[in-house]
Amino acid sequence: MNTRSPRSIRALCAVACGLVTLWANPAPAQEVIPRAPVRTAYVIEFSDAPGRGVLAGNFENFAFTIDLKSPRRTLSAKGDDKESDVIATYDYADCSRGQESTLERPLAVLRAGEAAWIDYLDIELLPHPQRDLKWSGGVCYGVRGVNGQWRWNLVSTPLAYDAATNRVRARLWIKDGPINAIKLVFDNTVPRQYAQKVTLVAEPYGERKKN
Numbered sequence: 001m002n003t004r005s006p007r008s009i010r011a012l013c014a015v016a017c018g019l020v021t022l023w024a025n026p027a028p029a030q031e032v033i034p035r036a037p038v039r040t041a042y043v044i045e046f047s048d049a050p051g052r053g054v055l056a057g058n059f060e061n062f063a064f065t066i067d068l069k070s071p072r073r074t075l076s077a078k079g080d081d082k083e084s085d086v087i088a089t090y091d092y093a094d095c096s097r098g099q100e101s102t103l104e105r106p107l108a109v110l111r112a113g114e115a116a117w118i119d120y121l122d123i124e125l126l127p128h129p130q131r132d133l134k135w136s137g138g139v140c141y142g143v144r145g146v147n148g149q150w151r152w153n154l155v156s157t158p159l160a161y162d163a164a165t166n167r168v169r170a171r172l173w174i175k176d177g178p179i180n181a182i183k184l185v186f187d188n189t190v191p192r193q194y195a196q197k198v199t200l201v202a203e204p205y206g207e208r209k210k211n
Contacts, residue, residue: 042200043072046086053197054088056125057137057190061103062088063183065113068204084109094188095140095156103142103185104150110181115146115205117177122199123184125168127161128191137187139170144181156187168193178205 044064046053054062054077064075064086077088089106093099123139138156145151159170174182184195 040068040071040201040203042068042070042202044086044198044200045072045074046195046197047074047076052126053194054086055192056139056184056195057128057186057192059090059092059094059186059188060088060192061091061093061183061185062086062195063107063110063142063181064198065111065181066116066118066179066200066202067114068116068202069114085111085113089183091185093185095138095154095185097154100142100150100152100154103152103183107144107150107181107183110144113144113180115178115180116200116202117205118143118174118179118182119201119203121172121174121182121201123170123172123195124197124199125159126194126196127166127168128193135189135191137189139172139187139190140185141172141174142183142185143174143176143179144183146178146180150183154185159190167196 056062062077067073067085073085075086077084077086087107087110089103091099091102091106093102121141128135136158138158140152140154140156142150142152157170157172159168161167162169184198
């Protein structure tokens with residue numbers, strides 16, 4: 001008969017007890033901490049007229065492409081039929097539903113931009129020069145997907161006057177992507193003003209997919 005020494009029996013018991021302990025209390029899985037998205041502010045300045053910008057308000061709207069290669073761009077609205085990075089449109093349409101096709105019609109020549117995820121957008125306008133002019137209204141938007149289709153958020157965000165800088169401002173929470181162009185649409189109650197600057201807080205869509 002094959003017998004084992006007390007020492008070998010104790011060793012086998014120790015191994016067996018260790019296996020039971022590991023099975024009952026497995027090592028915790030290593031926690032994977034998601035990487036925070038790196039979003040950057042991209043500034044677009046419009047120079048359609050010296051020191052002014054591109055017309056906005058009272059059916060004057062405009063669209064622009066997204067390009068994240070440079071943190072600052074200066075664009076001018078053109079009236080020709082060539083591909084452009086910014087297009088000023090007189091649409092006879094505003095933030096009212098049912099006018100999407102009218103808003104899209106002049107945008108065929110807007111070139112394809114860079115696919116991006118847009119967190120939010122700040123717009124800055126030079127106020128209407130008339131004194132004591134009381135008005136109300138805001139701005140809404142549409143975005144163009146990488147498939148070329150536009151989708152619209154026609155809920156107006158109020159424009160507010162900033163007395164400290166003598167500018168009219170609004171922040172639009174886009175939270176959308178991948179998109180490669182944006183059109184800003186103004187309520188027809190907004191008097192014509194000059195949009196001077198748009199700031200996008202965004203990231204390339206390819207980077208977002210990695211996070």
